[in-house]
Amino acid sequence: MSKIYTVAILGVGARGGNAYGKLINKFTDKYNIVALCDQREDRLEYYGELFGVGEKNRFTSEDEFFKEKRADLLVIATPDTAHIGHTVKAFEAGYDVLVEKPLTDNEEECKRLLEAQKKYGCRALVCHVLRYAPAYTKLYEIVNSGKIGRLIDINWTEPVGYWHQAHSYVRGNWRNTTDSAPMILAKCCHDLDLIQWYAKSKCKTISSIGSLDFFKKENTPEGATERCQNCPHKDSCPYSAYRIYIERWHQFDCPTHEWPYNVVTAEPVSEEKIRAAIEAGPYGRCVFHCDNNVVDHQTVQMLFENGITATLHMNAFTNHGGRRVAMHGTYGELYMDEKTITLDVFGEPTEIIKIDALLEADYGHGGGDLKLVEALYEMMEGNAGLETSLEASVESHLMGIKAEESRLSEGKLLLVHN
Numbered sequence: 001m002s003k004i005y006t007v008a009i010l011g012v013g014a015r016g017g018n019a020y021g022k023l024i025n026k027f028t029d030k031y032n033i034v035a036l037c038d039q040r041e042d043r044l045e046y047y048g049e050l051f052g053v054g055e056k057n058r059f060t061s062e063d064e065f066f067k068e069k070r071a072d073l074l075v076i077a078t079p080d081t082a083h084i085g086h087t088v089k090a091f092e093a094g095y096d097v098l099v100e101k102p103l104t105d106n107e108e109e110c111k112r113l114l115e116a117q118k119k120y121g122c123r124a125l126v127c128h129v130l131r132y133a134p135a136y137t138k139l140y141e142i143v144n145s146g147k148i149g150r151l152i153d154i155n156w157t158e159p160v161g162y163w164h165q166a167h168s169y170v171r172g173n174w175r176n177t178t179d180s181a182p183m184i185l186a187k188c189c190h191d192l193d194l195i196q197w198y199a200k201s202k203c204k205t206i207s208s209i210g211s212l213d214f215f216k217k218e219n220t221p222e223g224a225t226e227r228c229q230n231c232p233h234k235d236s237c238p239y240s241a242y243r244i245y246i247e248r249w250h251q252f253d254c255p256t257h258e259w260p261y262n263v264v265t266a267e268p269v270s271e272e273k274i275r276a277a278i279e280a281g282p283y284g285r286c287v288f289h290c291d292n293n294v295v296d297h298q299t300v301q302m303l304f305e306n307g308i309t310a311t312l313h314m315n316a317f318t319n320h321g322g323r324r325v326a327m328h329g330t331y332g333e334l335y336m337d338e339k340t341i342t343l344d345v346f347g348e349p350t351e352i353i354k355i356d357a358l359l360e361a362d363y364g365h366g367g368g369d370l371k372l373v374e375a376l377y378e379m380m381e382g383n384a385g386l387e388t389s390l391e392a393s394v395e396s397h398l399m400g401i402k403a404e405e406s407r408l409s410e411g412k413l414l415l416v417h418n
C-alpha cells in the first residue's frame with residue numbers, strides 16, 4: 001500500500017481549488033487534503049465541503065494558518081506577487097511545496113528562494129505544467145532522439161487569443177504589474193521554460209521589444225461607454241463582455257464549472273449570474289477603459305550557451321490560442337501546432353503525429369495538470385528526475401526577468417547571468 005501524504009492548500013481559486021485540489025482529491029490512496037487557507041470565505045466553504053475539510057481547518061488568515069505546520073505538503077496557488085513570501089514561509093515551517101508560477105519577477109528573490117530551500121532542506125516542484133503535457137513531452141523525445149540532428153534554432157509563437165487577452169490581461173487578474181508579474185512571466189514563463197528545456201543549455205544573452213499598443217483609452221471606438229452594458233457597440237465589438245461571456249458561453253453549451261466563466265462568477269455558473277457580474281464587476285468594463293498596463297505583443301530573442309538561437313513572439317491579436325513551434329536541426333525540422341507535430345527529416349517522407357492521440361483530454365493543459373500531480377507524488381517519495389525543480393524554474397525565470405528589463409530599455413541586449 002502506498003503512503004498517503006497530507007496536503008494543505010493556500011489559495012483555493014481556479015488553480016489551487018479547481019485544478020490541483022480536485023485532482024489531488026481524486027487520488028485518495030496517495031493524498032489527503034487536511035487544511036485550506038483563502039481570504040475568500042465562499043471559496044473556503046465550497047472547497048471545504050468538496051474536499052471534506054472541516055471548519056476548524058479552514059483559515060481566512062495566512063498568519064493563523066502558518067502558526068502550525070498542518071500537513072506534509074503545501075500547495076501554493078495564491079496570486080503572482082504572493083508566491084515568493086508564501087514559499088519562503090512554507091520552507092521555514094518545514095513544508096514540501098508545490099508552487100504556482102511565476103515565482104517572482106525579481107532576480108534577488110530567485111536567489112533568496114534557492115537559499116531558503118537549501119537552508120531548510122525542503123522539496124519543491126514548480127507548476128510548469130506543460131513540461132508534463134504529453135504533446136510537449138513527445139516533442140522533447142523527438143528532439144532528443146537525434147532525428148533532426150543537432151538543434152540549431154527554435155521559433156516559438158504564443159498566440160494568446162483576442163478574448164483571452166481581454167479576459168485575463170486587460171480586465172482580469174494579470175492586467176497590471178502592480179498586482180501581477182509582467183506578461184512575459186505571467187503568460188510566457190511556460191514558453192521560456194519550454195524553450196530552455198528543449199535548448200538544454202543556459203541562456204547567454206537576451207533582448208526583447210514590445211508594448212501595450214491597443215487596449216488604451218485613445219483607441220476607444222466612437223461613442224463607446226466605460227462599461228459594456230450601456231454601450232452602443234455591445235453586440236458588435238468582439239471584445240464586448242456580452243459576446244465573450246454570454247455568446248461564447250452559449251456556443252460551448254453553457255458550462256457550469258468551466259474557465260473563464262467560473263472566474264467571472266461563482267460556480268455553478270448561470271446566465272443570470274454572468275449578467276449580474278458583467279453589470280457590477282470588473283469583467284463588464286470596456287477594454288479601452290481598464291487600469292491595464294501589461295503588453296499586448298512582445299518579441300524575445302535568445303542565444304544559448306551551446307549556440308542554439310531562439311525567438312518567442314507573444315501576440316494578443318489572434319483568433320485562437322494554441323502555441324506554434326518550429327525547430328530546425330542540422331538534419332531535419334519539426335513543426336507543432338494545436339493539432340499536429342510535423343517531422344521532416346531531410347530527404348525522407350514527412351511524418352505527421354496527431355496530437356489528439358497524445359492528449360489526456362479530460363485534464364487541464366492537455367494532461368499536464370494530471371501528470372504534474374503524479375510527479376508531485378514521486379517528489380514526495382524522494383524519487384529523482386523532477387523536471388520542474390526550483391532550480392530549473394529559476395533558470396527560465398531569469399530569462400523572463402532579463403527580457404522584461406531589456407524591453408523596458410528599448411531592446412538592449414543583456415547577459416542573463418552576470
Ligand SMILES: NC(=O)c1ccc[n+]([C@@H]2O[C@H](COP(=O)([O-])OP(=O)(O)OC[C@H]3O[C@@H](n4cnc5c(N)ncnc54)[C@H](O)[C@@H]3O)[C@@H](O)[C@H]2O)c1
Pocket residue numbers: 010011012013014015016037038039040043060061062077078079080081082100101102127128129173186365
Ligand atoms: N500553471 C499554470 O498554467 C497557471 C495557469 C493559470 C494561473 N496560474 C497561476 O496560478 C496562480 C493562481 O491563479 P488563479 O487563477 O487560481 O487565481 P485565483 O484568483 O482564482 O486564486 C487565487 C486565490 O488566492 C487567494 N488569496 C490571495 N491572497 C491570499 C492570501 N494572502 N492568503 C490566502 N489566500 C489568498 C484568493 O482569494 C484566491 O481565491 C497565479 O499566480 C497564476 O499566475 C498558473
